[in-house]
Amino acid sequence: MKTRSGIFFLLLFSFFSKSQETVKKDSLKKDNQKDSLTSISEVVIQSSRRIKLNDGNIVMNVSGNKDFKTSMNMLDVLRKSPGVTVDQEDGIFLGGRVSPAIFINGKPVVMSSQELQSYLRSLSPEMVESVEINSNPSSKYDAEFKGIIDIKLKKNTNLGWRGSYIGNVYANKFSYRENSLNLSYNTEKLVYNLQFGYNYGISTYRYNALQRLANTNVMRTKNYQEDDAEIYNIQVGIDYRLNNKNRFGVNVRGSFRDNYRTRLGSLYTTNDDETQLIFNTESNNPTHYAQNNYGITTDYSFQNKNFKLSFLGNYLSVENKQKDDFINKDRPTSELLSYWKSDLLNKINIYTGQIDVSQKIGNSTLEAGVKFSDTSTDNNIKYDTLSVSNQFIFDPNRSNIFSYKEKIFAGYLAYSKKFNKLQINAGLRFENTKSISNAITTDSIVSRNYLEWLPSLSTNYVFNKSNELFISYSRKITRPVFSQLNPFRFYFSPLNYWIGNPYLQPSFTSQIKTTYRFKNWVTSFTVGREKDVMTRYPLYNPQTNVLEYLGTNLPYRNFAVLETSFPVKITKWWNVNSQLSGYYNYEFRPYLDEVFALKIYNYEIRLNQVFSLSKGYTINVFANYESKGGNSLYIIKPRYTIDLSIQKLWFDNKLNTKIGYNNIFNSYDQRVEFRHKRIMDNQFTHWWDTRKLLFSLSYNFGSSKYQAKEIQRTEEENRTR
Known part of the structure; x- marks a missing residue:
């Protein structure tokens, strides 16, 4: 390799x-000039302000930035942004561990995780003015937001209509296609906006495991999965400018997903020296999954001189349906060993409303706000098992009915003041949570009512245009997502599944972050402690060889993150943006009557090289290396990836084409090994089809470049995933 x-x-x-x-x-x-190309020996740190700090948060220009010129979409931009990680399934993380909220023009977007990924793919870099990365939000933001990525879209208030089409094709063993059409019409007072998306195609996934069982047998697990998905998205919005002081908007959204999944697996078991076959079984798990989402957002804002008032209301309805077949056979004889079916119905309804006010007085700003949210979720999963009489009968051991209701009332008060080069910000937030979970099948009810105070404090000092220092502190709460609370079985294979825990407690994180900028060189250091850490742990049954993953709270963990990024100009046509990240993690983990507490260090290196060639071609080479990491129970092996992409504009810059080849050496699979062999000797590999050929085409048309406001997302909707 x-x-x-x-x-x-x-x-x-x-x-x-x-x-x-x-x-x-x-x-x-x-130009009729002398040779002015800079030799490679003349490497300098760039002094242009492509990166700046806003209250200690990195802000990067996107449109026109060479680093992102060949990026296919905003997910690709985020992969190359300092402090941001995008995993194989397009999950977004800050500092390697925090799942951030995504904001559009200062507001969180209201979408499920799948919809959000599709939306970010529909945004080309040319549509985005800047990205702000906030890894330590203040108390004015929801306590669930331990990180925020704010995407500012380019704005233009020209009258008339505007349209754009963006099409992306991803090709591996199969292909996946994304289509997005955006239309808007702008008058002096009204903006009409219509967005339609249609995505379809097949993606693949493989899982391989090797486990030495308690009886010294050796079991090999293989799973191959194909997901055939078809997704429709539509949203219609109106933004009404009553006058210079008042604005009102309504947005209605629908999203419809239909997914057929085929999962084929095998369990191949031999004796300890692998000379004698013990059993060889195969499994077939076809699944039909459907999700229907409906959402309504209303917002109002009033601004008069230094006073501002805003209201935001949301309603979201999500319905999930899933039907599975689990067919297990003896491979040599094709004898049916077991057959069961599942039928899942999940419904979620969320109502939220919030009011924010701010008043600027001289060099001071006073802000306050209140928010109320009401969430309910109902889950009903039914299992039927094929009996000896060749009929399906109800299986009460696997079936489950679970409901969860939660109400949160929150408020905050924030104050900031500027003293010449020094600015100080302080805030205090309260959140009162009332929840009740009911596992009806097991007759288990868990009721909670708790109030938490969450302070924040920060200071920023600007020495000069090239130097500034920012220090911040915050305390955050993380509530368990609904799937973590639901005590039903989710099967990976006939002998491998995870179960939710309705008794999970929320976790609390206190952290301090320091950021220093010298020109375009930005370095940050974060240190903190998380209490009641929510996690999963494996439980192996040596009699049945079943491996369960169960949810629990760890007493605490300490963490630290050191990140630095800097651009280097090697020649006029060759620019390199370097990112270095170091991570420290110390978990105090009770497990099977023992305590495991290991100090884990790992690091990540990213190089983003941009080559600006003649005739308007831009070529990008992106390389990412992750060292060995993990936690107190598992070791994650090192891995790397290299991506290549080319970009070119056509037809007076209206047509933009990009071609890419991601994960060139197919080297970005995730290999994991259990540390403690005396407890369980297990290692496994996750492989996603990230080695892909990509083609992106975007075309802009119309007389206006007005960008309509996007709909909002709340913390509760993050937790429907």
């Missing part, structure tokens, strides 16, 4: 060296 990587970079460097000569000739011919 290393040899192939070396040959690749050697050929790539040779190609760009030739491209340099082309750039040089074109420059001489066009």
Whole structure:
């Protein structure tokens, strides 16, 4: 693998060296100047302000930024952004551990995780003005928001209509296609907005495991999965400008997902020296999954001089339906060993309303707000098992009816004041949570009512245009997501499943973050402690060989994150943006009557190289390396990925085409090993089809470039995943 990587970079460097000569000739011919190309020895830190800080948060320009010119969409932009990680399933994380809220123009968006990913793919970098990365939000934000990524869209208030089409194609063993059409019409007082999306295609996933069982047998597990999905999204909105002081908006949304999944698996077990076959079984798990979402958002704002008032209301309805078949056979004889079916119905309803006010007085700003949310979820999963009489009968051991209701009343008060080069911000938030979970099948009711005070404090000092320092403190609460509370079985294979825990407690995180910027070189250090950490742990049954994953709260964990990023200009046509991250994690983990407490260190290196060639071509090479990591129970093996992409504009910059090849060496699978062999000797690998050829095409048309407001998302909707 290393040899192939070396040959690749050697050929790539040779190609760009030739491209340099082309750039040089074109420059001489066009400008009639002497050779002005900078030699590689003249490496300098760029001084242009492509990166700045806003209250200690990194803010990067996106449109027109060379680092993101070849990026297919906003997910690709975030993968290359400092402090942000996008995993194989397009999950977004800050500091390697925090799942952030996504804001659009200062407001959180109201979408499920799948819808959000589709929406971010529909945003090309040219549509985005900037991205702000906030890894330590203040008390004015919901306590669930331990991190925020705020995407500011480009704005233009020209009258008339505007349209854009964006199409993406991903090709691996199968192909996946995304289509997005956006239309807007802007008058002096009204803005009409229509967005339609249609995505379809097949993605694949593989899971392999090797486990040495308690009886010294060796069991190999293999799973292969194909997901055939079809997704429709539509949203219609009106933004009404009553006058210069008052604005009102309504947005209605619908999302419809239909998914057929085929999962084929096998369990191959031999004796300890693998000379004698014990059993060889195969499983077939076809699934039909459907999700229907409906949402309504209303917002109102009033602004008069230094006073501002805003209201935001949301309603979200989610209905999930899933039917599974679990068919297990003896592979050599095709004898049916077991057969059961499941039928799941899940309904979620969320109502939220919040009011925020702010008043600026000289160099001071006073802010306050209140919010109320009401959430209910109902789950009914029914299992039927094939009996010896060849009929399906109800299985009460697996079936489950579960309901969860939660009401949160919150408020905050924030104050900020600027003293010349120094600015101080302080805030205090309260959140009162009332919840009741009811596992009807097991007759278990858990009721809670608790009030928490969550302070924040920060200070920012600007030495000069090139130097500034920011220090902040915050305390956050993380409530368990609904799936973590639901005590039903979710099967990965016939002998492997996880179960929710209705007795999970919320966790609390206190952290301090320091950020220093020198020109475009930004370094941050975060240290903190999380109490009542929510996690899953494995429980192996040596008699049945069943491996369960159960939810629990750990007493605490300490963590620290050190991140630095800096751009380097090597030549006029070659720019490199480097990112280095180091992580420390110490878990205090009771497990099976023992306590495991290990100090885990790991790091990540990212290099984003941009080559600006003649005739308007831009080539990007992105490389990412992750060292060995894990936690007190598991070791995560090191891995790396290399992506290549090319971009070109056509037809007076209206047509933008991009071609990419991600994970060139198919090297980004996740390999995990259980640390403590005397308890369980288990190792497994997750593989996603991230080695893909990508093609992106976007076309803009119409007379206006007005960008309509996007709909909002609340913390409760984050927790429907």
